[in-house]
Amino acid sequence: MYWLYLVIFTLIVFVPTAIHHGFYIFDKAQTQEFTILILGSLGFMAFLFQEKKLKKNIAEKTDIQRKVNTISKDLTHSYSYIGEVNRKLDILEKITLSYPESLHVTTKEQKEIYNSAMQAIGVIAKSDNFVLRFTNFRTKEVLKEIKSIPSEAFSFSYKKIERSAQFMESDDFFVITSPKYIDDIEACIIIKKKTPGQKIEDLEMLRILASQALFIFMFINGRKKSLLDA
Numbered sequence: 001m002y003w004l005y006l007v008i009f010t011l012i013v014f015v016p017t018a019i020h021h022g023f024y025i026f027d028k029a030q031t032q033e034f035t036i037l038i039l040g041s042l043g044f045m046a047f048l049f050q051e052k053k054l055k056k057n058i059a060e061k062t063d064i065q066r067k068v069n070t071i072s073k074d075l076t077h078s079y080s081y082i083g084e085v086n087r088k089l090d091i092l093e094k095i096t097l098s099y100p101e102s103l104h105v106t107t108k109e110q111k112e113i114y115n116s117a118m119q120a121i122g123v124i125a126k127s128d129n130f131v132l133r134f135t136n137f138r139t140k141e142v143l144k145e146i147k148s149i150p151s152e153a154f155s156f157s158y159k160k161i162e163r164s165a166q167f168m169e170s171d172d173f174f175v176i177t178s179p180k181y182i183d184d185i186e187a188c189i190i191i192k193k194k195t196p197g198q199k200i201e202d203l204e205m206l207r208i209l210a211s212q213a214l215f216i217f218m219f220i221n222g223r224k225k226s227l228l229d230a
Helices: 002-013 028-097 107-125 203-229
Strands: 130-136 141-147 167-169 173-177 185-192
Touching: 028 107, 028 203, 107 130, 107 185, 107 203, 130 203, 141 203, 173 203, 185 203
Parallel strands: none
Antiparallel strands: 130 141, 130 185, 167 173, 173 185
């Protein structure tokens, strides 16, 4: 296109030299002027065409870039989601594999089993300040309590929990209970909020972990009862 501009410009320069006579009713000067006007108009039209083409290319490039960015974000989200799912599966697998193979479980082994459950809760809840409680929901008696930070005081009362809710939220705490209970016993995860606006991203997974923890507790508790009966 630049060569076209150069050719038109060159022709305009040499119009006075090339045209020595008038054309029809136009004299020499008028013929030269109209010729220059026509050549100039052609150059202007070429410029408008090139500008329109350039704008179209820019618009197409912008649209393609937008689509690429959207696809890139979708892929990033997909990879992140797949990674999150794989991590959750690994957590569940780790907890499952940590189940004792017999009733003869040492105190150390019990601690390791509960530690696996606590680590899983911390990862899913994205919190380092929570407590896992095993309670009798009828009598409101706390049978066992495991804190992520042993020295941390939790002022939340178990009596505030409604069995039908399975999930409660206050200004300071999240409370997730196991969907089912065994022999009137349920597991309860109480998470202390870092900020009032904090949200739970994977409530269902925490419910699953609460159920898993309850199974572990009942197994170990059943093992103690069996030994005492023996």
